[in-house]
Amino acid sequence: MKIVVDSSSFFSGFLPDANNEYFTTESVIEEIRGKRMKSEIEMRSTFLHIMEPNPDNILMVKNMAKKTGDIEQLSETDVEVIALASQISASILTNDLAIQNVCREMKIDYESYKSKKIKNEIIWKYKCGGCGKVYDKNYKECPHCGNNLKKFPVKIKVIR
Numbered sequence: 001m002k003i004v005v006d007s008s009s010f011f012s013g014f015l016p017d018a019n020n021e022y023f024t025t026e027s028v029i030e031e032i033r034g035k036r037m038k039s040e041i042e043m044r045s046t047f048l049h050i051m052e053p054n055p056d057n058i059l060m061v062k063n064m065a066k067k068t069g070d071i072e073q074l075s076e077t078d079v080e081v082i083a084l085a086s087q088i089s090a091s092i093l094t095n096d097l098a099i100q101n102v103c104r105e106m107k108i109d110y111e112s113y114k115s116k117k118i119k120n121e122i123i124w125k126y127k128c129g130g131c132g133k134v135y136d137k138n139y140k141e142c143p144h145c146g147n148n149l150k151k152f153p154v155k156i157k158v159i160r
């Protein structure tokens with residue numbers, strides 16, 4: 001089975017294995033911070049293909065996300081992940097409700113990834129590309145300097 005993996009799944013502790021054919025985008029890999037997580041994923045790179053979606057597919061996802069009202073909640077990375085799934089007819093592994101919502105509308109199958117032992121809560125914050133200020137919520141533009149904000153995940157580890 002072809003499965004596209006998004007940032008939220010990796011942040012919840014998902015690691016690719018031989019059970020499926022896993023795909024992700026370069027932008028997802030860039031979002032993964034923390035040396036340990038990065039090296040664990042790199043060790044399993046034989047199970048993970050990195051692919052970029054076509055501009056046509058990206059546009060299609062953006063149009064759908066505007067229609068569903070999820071566009072403000074989606075980062076460029078999220079849009080690329082959905083576009084890739086649509087392009088290669090894969091399903092998505094994601095814990096992001098906005099992504100799931102757009103997938104439902106586009107008839108893309110999705111599953112959420114839940115780690116059994118450790119649950120990582122993901123909080124999304126928004127960082128300004130200009131002045132670097134970090135916000136808890138998304139603004140159309142930075143209230144401080146007017147540049148675009150970029151969504152990034154902050155992981156909080158909750159041990160059960």
Ligand SMILES: [Zn+2]
Binds near residue numbers: 128
């Ligand atoms: Zn700013």
